[in-house]
Structure formats: C-alpha cells, structure tokens
Amino acid sequence: MTRRTTLKDIARETGVHVSTVSRALDPQKRGSITEEVVDKIREAAERLDYRPNRIAFSLRKQKSMTIGVMIPDITNMIFPAIVRGIESVMEPLGYAAIIVNTDGNSDREKRLIETLQDRGVDGIIHTAVLRSAPNIVEVAHQGLPVVTLNRKVEEADIPYVINDEEAGIRQIFELLYQAGHRNIAHLSGPPDLSTGLLRQQAFLAVTADYGMARDDLVIEEADRFEEAEGRRCTQAILSRAPETTAVLCANDRLALGAIDHCTRTGVKCPADISITGFNDMAFLDLIPPGLTTVRIEQFEAGAQAARLLAKILDGHADQVPRETVLPVSLKIRNSVAVPRASKS
Amino acid sequence: MTRRTTLKDIARETGVHVSTVSRALDPQKRGSITEEVVDKIREAAERLDYRPNRIAFSLRKQKSMTIGVMIPDITNMIFPAIVRGIESVMEPLGYAAIIVNTDGNSDREKRLIETLQDRGVDGIIHTAVLRSAPNIVEVAHQGLPVVTLNRKVEEADIPYVINDEEAGIRQIFELLYQAGHRNIAHLSGPPDLSTGLLRQQAFLAVTADYGMARDDLVIEEADRFEEAEGRRCTQAILSRAPETTAVLCANDRLALGAIDHCTRTGVKCPADISITGFNDMAFLDLIPPGLTTVRIEQFEAGAQAARLLAKILDGHADQVPRETVLPVSLKIRNSVAVPRASKS
DNA sequence: AACGGTTATGCAATCGATTGCGCAAACTTG
DNA sequence: CAAGTTTGCGCAATCGATTGCATAACCGTT
Numbered sequence: 138m139t140r141r142t143t144l145k146d147i148a149r150e151t152g153v154h155v156s157t158v159s160r161a162l163d164p165q166k167r168g169s170i171t172e173e174v175v176d177k178i179r180e181a182a183e184r185l186d187y188r189p190n191r192i193a194f195s196l197r198k199q200k201s202m203t204i205g206v207m208i209p210d211i212t213n214m215i216f217p218a219i220v221r222g223i224e225s226v227m228e229p230l231g232y233a234a235i236i237v238n239t240d241g242n243s244d245r246e247k248r249l250i251e252t253l254q255d256r257g258v259d260g261i262i263h264t265a266v267l268r269s270a271p272n273i274v275e276v277a278h279q280g281l282p283v284v285t286l287n288r289k290v291e292e293a294d295i296p297y298v299i300n301d302e303e304a305g306i307r308q309i310f311e312l313l314y315q316a317g318h319r320n321i322a323h324l325s326g327p328p329d330l331s332t333g334l335l336r337q338q339a340f341l342a343v344t345a346d347y348g349m350a351r352d353d354l355v356i357e358e359a360d361r362f363e364e365a366e367g368r369r370c371t372q373a374i375l376s377r378a379p380e381t382t383a384v385l386c387a388n389d390r391l392a393l394g395a396i397d398h399c400t401r402t403g404v405k406c407p408a409d410i411s412i413t414g415f416n417d418m419a420f421l422d423l424i425p426p427g428l429t430t431v432r433i434e435q436f437e438a439g440a441q442a443a444r445l446l447a448k449i450l451d452g453h454a455d456q457v458p459r460e461t462v463l464p465v466s467l468k469i470r471n472s473v474a475v476p477r478a479s480k481s
Numbered sequence: 482m483t484r485r486t487t488l489k490d491i492a493r494e495t496g497v498h499v500s501t502v503s504r505a506l507d508p509q510k511r512g513s514i515t516e517e518v519v520d521k522i523r524e525a526a527e528r529l530d531y532r533p534n535r536i537a538f539s540l541r542k543q544k545s546m547t548i549g550v551m552i553p554d555i556t557n558m559i560f561p562a563i564v565r566g567i568e569s570v571m572e573p574l575g576y577a578a579i580i581v582n583t584d585g586n587s588d589r590e591k592r593l594i595e596t597l598q599d600r601g602v603d604g605i606i607h608t609a610v611l612r613s614a615p616n617i618v619e620v621a622h623q624g625l626p627v628v629t630l631n632r633k634v635e636e637a638d639i640p641y642v643i644n645d646e647e648a649g650i651r652q653i654f655e656l657l658y659q660a661g662h663r664n665i666a667h668l669s670g671p672p673d674l675s676t677g678l679l680r681q682q683a684f685l686a687v688t689a690d691y692g693m694a695r696d697d698l699v700i701e702e703a704d705r706f707e708e709a710e711g712r713r714c715t716q717a718i719l720s721r722a723p724e725t726t727a728v729l730c731a732n733d734r735l736a737l738g739a740i741d742h743c744t745r746t747g748v749k750c751p752a753d754i755s756i757t758g759f760n761d762m763a764f765l766d767l768i769p770p771g772l773t774t775v776r777i778e779q780f781e782a783g784a785q786a787a788r789l790l791a792k793i794l795d796g797h798a799d800q801v802p803r804e805t806v807l808p809v810s811l812k813i814r815n816s817v818a819v820p821r822a823s824k825s
Numbered sequence: 826a827a828c829g830g831t832t833a834t835g836c837a838a839t840c841g842a843t844t845g846c847g848c849a850a851a852c853t854t855g
Numbered sequence: 856c857a858a859g860t861t862t863g864c865g866c867a868a869t870c871g872a873t874t875g876c877a878t879a880a881c882c883g884t885t
Contacts, residue, residue, distance in 0.1 A: 143841055144843095156864075157863085157865075159842065160843090174863085188598070190840090191599050193540055193870090194842055196840090196842075196872090197844090203600075211564055216561075220580075221554075221555060236580055237577075256535050256547075257535065279483070420737075420764055420768070487872080498834065498835050499872080501833085514833070514834080539840090
C-alpha cells in the first residue's frame, strides 16, 4: 500500500513550509496567503491526490468528527430508521457515527460509553429503553454533549426528543370510543421502560378525561414488548374482564400477540374484538386483519436528535430546547370495528 | 470538562519518564521494567483513572482499530443481523465499526469509501447487492483489507462469504417436486443483483438435473426485491402459464407479494398454489399462511466475515480462504401443499 | 579493582496535522 | 525618505502516544 500523501509531501513539492500548505488548504485562513501560492499548492494537492489525515486532525484539534449512537439493539426494527435519520443529518456535516448496541444491559452500556470516550467521540445520541440511565447522565455531566431519544429525562439537563405518546394514545382511544367501545382494556408495556410508562400514563389520563373510574379500568402489564407477552396478557384480560370489546395495546408486537391469541381461541378481530397497536412497524399491512395503530416517525426522530446534537457541537447549546416532542398520526387499517354488542 | 489524564500526568506523578510509563502499561513490554516501578505506575494510572487516548495511538501506530462496514441499507431487515454478527466478533477484539449505507448507489459508495479511508479504517466489510463493485475492488488493490459478504467476487482476489444459495434453491425445489409439483415457475430476483442471478442459475441447474427442458421453464424476473414486484410477476406468470402449481420465489418479499396477489385474485395458497420464499426474514410466522422458505444465517455470515477480516488484520491473510460458503436450511411452514390437480 | 555485559530507564524523534509568534519584505504615510 | 504598519510566510511547539537508541547503574568474573 503506497503511503498517502501528506502536507509535508505537498510542501516539498511546492517549496513552501507545511504550515503554509495547511493554511492554503483551509478555506478559513486562505485569505492570509497569496493567491498565486494558494493556486500552486492546490494544484499540487490535486495532482498528488492529497486527502487530509483525519486522525492527525483529531489529535491536534481534539475533535474526532465522530459521534456515538447508542441503541438497545439494531435488530429491533424501530432502530434502523432512527439510525438512518441520524446519518441523514450527520453525514453531510462530515460526522461519522459509531453505533453500539447496549442490549439494555447497564454494565455493557457503561463499558460502551467508555470505549466511545476513548475514541474521542464529540457527542452521543442515546436512545434508551429504560427510564433511568445513570451512566449516560454521568458522562453528560462531565461535559460530553448528549441528546437522548425516546426517553423523557427527568434527572438532568439533557435535551431529549420524544414522540407525542400522549397524543397517540389519546387519538387511538378516541377512535375506539367513537366506534362505540366503552370496555377498553389497556395492554400496557413494562412500566420500567420509558414508553411503557408514558403510554400507560396517557391511557390513565384520557380515560379519566372521559369520566371512566380508575378502579374500573382493565390494565395488564407485559414484561417485555413481545408477541408472547401480548398473548399472555390478552388471555389474562379476557378471563378477568370478558366484557372487553377493545384492547388498546402499548405497541404493535403486543397487539400482534393479542390478535394471535384471539385468532387461536376463536375470537375474531375485528368482528368480536378491536385491537390497536403503536409504532406502525414494517410489514404490518401484510399481517391480517391489518393493525390499526399509531404511526411514529422514527427517521424524523433520529434526524431531529441529530440536528440538536449538531447544534450543540457547533457551539450553540443555548439554542437547543430541553424538550422536543414529535407529532404522531393514526394509521387506520382493519383491526377496529364497532363493538360486538351493538352489532346486532 | 476536565481534561483526561495522559501518560505525561502519570509520569509527573510517579517521577519517571513518559516512555517508562508507556512501557509499564503495555503488557507486551512490561518485562523490561522493574516490578516495583510497574506497580507504582499502575497504581497511579488507576488512581488518576487513566484511559489511553486511542487517537494518539492510531496516529503513531497507523492503526485505527476501526473497520468500515458497508451495507446497502440498514433498514433492509437482513442487515441488522449481519451487523450484529460482525460486532459480536470485532468488539471483543477492540475494534469499532463505522457503518455506512450505500443505497446501492455507486457514486455514493465511492464517496463513502473515501471517507472511510480518510478515517483510517483498518479494513472494510462490504456487503454488496450489485454483482460488480469496481470501487471496492480498487481499494482492495491498493492494499486495504477487504472482505465481501453475500457476493461472489469474480474479478479480484478478495475473500468472500456467501450463503449456499445453490443448495437452498435445490432443497426447496426438491421439496416442491416431492410434493408432486411439476409446473414450478421461478419468480426470479433482478439478475444484476448477485443473489438474483445466483438463485436463478441454481434454479436452472436443478431443473436441468430433473430433466426439465429449459424452454419449458417459466421464469419471471423482478426489477426489485419488493412485494409490488412479486405481485406483478405473479400475475405475469399465471397469465402466461395458468398450469403453474408452484412459484419458487427468489426471496421472501417477492413471495409475500406473490401470496398477496393470489389472495386478492381468489387463488388460495397453499390449496390452489404453493409458494416459497428465501431468507426467512422476521415476522414471517405472523403472516398467513406461513411462508415456507430457506433460512440463511445472517448473524453467522456477519460473524464469519468479521473473523476472516480479523485474521487478515492480524497478519494471517494467508490463512483465509478465498471462498466461504455458509450452509442454509429449510424452514417449513404452510405455504406448500400438494398440487391442486392431484388433490381431487 | 578493572572490565565486559546486562538491565532498567531516559532521551528524542515520530505519526500528520494546526497555530501562536516572529520576522523580513513590502507598503503606507507625513 | 525615515518611521510605522501591514502582509505573507516560516519556525517551532503541540496534540498523546510509541519506540530505537543512548546511557548510567549494577552485576559477576577474573
């Protein structure tokens, strides 16, 4: 492998000092160099196919032009879109991303944060599942720019980007309510996960607004956001409250599990029971009966978090709001119908 | 942000020279330093919470401990698993990955390769879709270690990891054949994509082995690996060759499109027609009737490619085979049945 | 005690860029 | 035309680590 050409090579070639070459190639300070010299240097740089060594740059400037992106697990379908959203903003700015998977494991997360710091990342975008994330809060306090995604940060002064979970739950609740449903159970996510709690709280809020007594509510908490838990909890709901005509699920996978359980037990969706999801994950339209759900803009969430981080890295931390709430929208398919009672 | 502690800090603290500190902290050369001094230095390093600056390390050693991972699009569900497979091997070795999405765009790919080189990656894992990839071949020839994934490399001496597409097609063909199908159409992928061509060639080979005349074969080529193309080509197949009882599709998404088209037109799968896929992507078991497909081990493919690259980076390029073929397996669900003719 | 041979450590260059400072030449001004 | 100012570029330090070579101290040997 032939060595890459360096400033020194260009300096030798053009007969000037490396510092002159450095300045001539920097649009910022090109002004202080004679045009004639600049041209000569640019020509040589072109001819020798000069490409700046970013590692040397990083060492000197203490700026790696690299960010860390921490996600629970890239194989979880919501994260690839987020990652691309981040990339769409950061790449044009010259930043590269090192993506790490925490697997929701705090020790691992701590280690990964350390290796990101060792690599001198200029900032971190942290998408959490757990509600608390002491590790990332700590590095943020050390002064490393951090933006979190999908998680409301109570503890610290870290900017966060979240989806309007409350509005989503409200909209889908109202969709069910207006279809005539009054016995609406909530298949909640794990309350130690940020989205699990937020959505459950939103459910409590909207039911209260509609005058439903809290004691009458049927809420079943899943241990994980998985189909199996959706099945289990649906069974629990239906045996505890057979009058239930609609299950408002905290996410699509729980909803798919719910539908699956119903199908297996001869309960038809939506004829016998209406079921809704949250997230609008891919391929949902291929799975019958077509889940009505809340669409959240993953790509845009990633892009927005990246924009905030970029602003901080650009020295305008004062311009970034502590809270950014992204709008959600209903995605109506076929899993909601009028309640079975009023059908006859 | 308080400055990180450096070797110099430890040297000052312990009264020795930085070179001594460097050696004491390096397990390789610790031997040449008095145990007593080593202990003193390690204690100080511990106390000051020393963490080596990888950027300085990289500059001096000309080794960034970073690899580039080039994929078409992380939101395409097969890639996250590959990425995690790579990570599972590289992270324990101290390597981080910069993941870039090429979008199958050659110009973009070229740019991305340059930025990876600027960042001094030690090697690249390149998962292609297109059969030819002149850009990556060029950098490989410049001496940068490259391993490709999912793509048989004809042009150059680049190690590649592929799945046993031939065996997969053969197995699923035989499954259909043994179920009694004789009119088996092939819904092919785009022949300019590596997997598209490979699978079509495998189809040709196995049908030839079974004594089917090439002129009698019904093959329809999709323009993209998408449901819509699956629908379009299925329609074409069924109007051209209504006697078709089975469609062997080049991948799952085409197969889902095929099923969708059939369902919409009142053709029942598997009762009226058998349809098979390839890849075994996630959530397939939730989509009726349950696609019978070929399972390929994405995670393992990534891990294997990473192992090869690691070996090269370790200076044992001679030990890596030019070709690695990973086994595939059948995943039988419910989209295959006996042909409708023989059912009566 | 002198000598050759280890051994542990220091010195300084190096990786490739950036940048404050200084200096000489060119220019302006009265 | 002398004095002061500006301009254009070079010098050298710096970022934080690694490493070949030099050297001083210590060892045993005769």
